[in-house]
Amino acid sequence: MKAAILGGGIMGVTLGYLLSRRGVTVEVFEASPNLGGLAGPLTLDDGTEVDRYYHAILSSDSFLRELCTELGIADRLRFRQTRMGFFYQGRVYSMNSTLEFLRFPPLGWIDRLRLGLTVVYAQMVRDWTSLEGVDVEKWLVQLSGRRTYENIWRPLLKAKFDGGFERTPATYIWARLVRMKSTRGGANQKEEAGYIIGGYQTLVKAMAERIEAAGGTVHLRCPVQEVAIDGGRARGVRVNGELHPFDAVIGTMQTPIFQRLIPGAPKQYHDFLNQRRYLGIVSPLMILDRPLTGYWTINMTDDRFPFTGVIETTAYIDPKHVGGYHLVYLPKYTAPGSPLLTLSDEEIRETWLSNLEQMFPDFDRRSVRYFLVNRERFVEPIHELNSRHLIPPVKTAVEALYLVTTAQIYPDLTNGEAVARHAARAAETVLESLAVRRAVPEAAPATAIADVAAD
Numbered sequence: 001m002k003a004a005i006l007g008g009g010i011m012g013v014t015l016g017y018l019l020s021r022r023g024v025t026v027e028v029f030e031a032s033p034n035l036g037g038l039a040g041p042l043t044l045d046d047g048t049e050v051d052r053y054y055h056a057i058l059s060s061d062s063f064l065r066e067l068c069t070e071l072g073i074a075d076r077l078r079f080r081q082t083r084m085g086f087f088y089q090g091r092v093y094s095m096n097s098t099l100e101f102l103r104f105p106p107l108g109w110i111d112r113l114r115l116g117l118t119v120v121y122a123q124m125v126r127d128w129t130s131l132e133g134v135d136v137e138k139w140l141v142q143l144s145g146r147r148t149y150e151n152i153w154r155p156l157l158k159a160k161f162d163g164g165f166e167r168t169p170a171t172y173i174w175a176r177l178v179r180m181k182s183t184r185g186g187a188n189q190k191e192e193a194g195y196i197i198g199g200y201q202t203l204v205k206a207m208a209e210r211i212e213a214a215g216g217t218v219h220l221r222c223p224v225q226e227v228a229i230d231g232g233r234a235r236g237v238r239v240n241g242e243l244h245p246f247d248a249v250i251g252t253m254q255t256p257i258f259q260r261l262i263p264g265a266p267k268q269y270h271d272f273l274n275q276r277r278y279l280g281i282v283s284p285l286m287i288l289d290r291p292l293t294g295y296w297t298i299n300m301t302d303d304r305f306p307f308t309g310v311i312e313t314t315a316y317i318d319p320k321h322v323g324g325y326h327l328v329y330l331p332k333y334t335a336p337g338s339p340l341l342t343l344s345d346e347e348i349r350e351t352w353l354s355n356l357e358q359m360f361p362d363f364d365r366r367s368v369r370y371f372l373v374n375r376e377r378f379v380e381p382i383h384e385l386n387s388r389h390l391i392p393p394v395k396t397a398v399e400a401l402y403l404v405t406t407a408q409i410y411p412d413l414t415n416g417e418a419v420a421r422h423a424a425r426a427a428e429t430v431l432e433s434l435a436v437r438r439a440v441p442e443a444a445p446a447t448a449i450a451d452v453a454a455d
């Protein structure tokens with residue numbers, strides 16, 4: 001069996017590795033010069049490789065840790081105690097202990113107690129399905145009270161969703177709080193973040209090597225132009241104008257990009273995928289010659305600032321692994337069609353830096369070695385209230401064509417751990433389907449959309 005995997009991000013490469021371990025001959029096609037996708041690297045003029053976007057691994061990311069062990073790279077994992085803070089009315093408040101939490105000024109005693117109980121309550125909820133139809137604002141106001149909602153939750157949600165979050169279910173905050181709990185590691189339950197030396201690249205490259213060792217191929221700078229669909233079945237992929245035949249074709253990119261590659265798929269399937277929306281991101285990376293705050297993350301509760309947070313990854317990545325530099329990311333999530341995606345790099349640089357100067361009067365522009373603006377239109381799938389039926393299934397409406405993508409990850413947040421776990425589940429679906437097709441070579445053509453959507 002020969003399978004083409006479209007996309008060499010964490011999803012595509014994990015899937016390729018797991019399928020090749022089970023005897024499938026895999027070819028991964030990646031459009032860019034590097035593997036890793038959103039978790040891929042940037043190379044500075046001096047040759048230093050840094051993460052294009054900020055990435056942390058948590059000590060509870062057990063699937064990733066097992067993968068690292070299996071691939072012989074577990075000795076490259078590092079974890080460090082870190083700090084998190086909130087920027088509120090012109091200053092940073094550390095939020096790393098109960099005492100600090102109890103001192104946080106915008107809230108009275110009762111509010112603080114209710115906020116603490118909200119976090120504990122959310123982390124105890126096991127049946128998240130009960131929250132799918134519950135509006136996030138309603139849920140948080142009910143649990144935390146109006147003042148805490150206005151001072152803490154609303155600004156955080158507004159920043160994350162670039163304004164509108166009216167149809168967001170409570171599962172979103174639930175998933176965040178559950179993941180937040182797992183950043184607390186060690187006996188003293190202090191905040192911890194981790195990384196692999198060399199970034200997710202190290203993991204992705206190790207898996208790519210195993211794919212090749214098993215007889216597969218990884219093609220870089222190889223954008224797939226089209227999936228060849230004939231008689232309701234995927235026959236292969238078109239690359240550089242040439243058709244490469246495959247028994248199975250698996251797209252791992254975001255659905256709007258996948259759709260461009262499948263003009264031959266039924267219209268109803270396109271209509272179904274068209275309902276999926278994504279948040280984008282504008283995320284400048286500042287490469288500094290000195291630390292900025294020493295905090296891993298500073299959350300903004302003040303929407304006058306254009307960025308959602310200040311994320312200093314060298315609070316947990318040893319600077320010696322990134323050329324001795326200090327890395328600070330200033331992300332802003334963007335709603336579909338946001339004008340921010342069209343601002344020039346220079347405009348973003350000027351706006352972002354002048355705001356940073358207002359936040360931190362000691363910040364000196366001369367410490368900025370590089371200011372690199374990175375943008376992405378499709379980063380995080382948006383899940384609305386009661387919208388599970390809109391999640392696309394792995395088996396598509398076209399026979400032998402599969403879609404394994406972050407939009408299928410719900411209610412978990414889309415991080416490396418969730419992506420790799422999803423790739424493992426999807427590998428089973430693909431293998432089962434291939435086994436059925438091998439047993440019944442003349443299986444019925446394209447499954448009806450309704451059946452597929454119910455998958």
Ligand SMILES: Cc1cc2nc3c(=O)[nH]c(=O)nc-3n(C[C@H](O)[C@H](O)[C@H](O)COP(=O)(O)OP(=O)(O)OC[C@H]3O[C@@H](n4cnc5c(N)ncnc54)[C@H](O)[C@@H]3O)c2cc1C
Nearest residue numbers: 007009010011031037038039053055056223224414415416
């Ligand atoms: C700002 C930001 C911060 C994040 N922070 C964290 C974090 O702290 N921890 C964490 O674990 N995760 C984090 N993530 C999430 C993580 O990066 C993603 O969940 C993960 O990288 C998604 O991987 P993917 O393979 O599904 O998608 P992608 O990485 O988007 O991969 C899709 C790939 O498909 C390729 N492609 C597209 N079109 C074609 C084509 N026609 N032919 C061939 N290839 C094609 C693309 O080039 C890309 O490489 C963060 C993401 C962002 C954006």
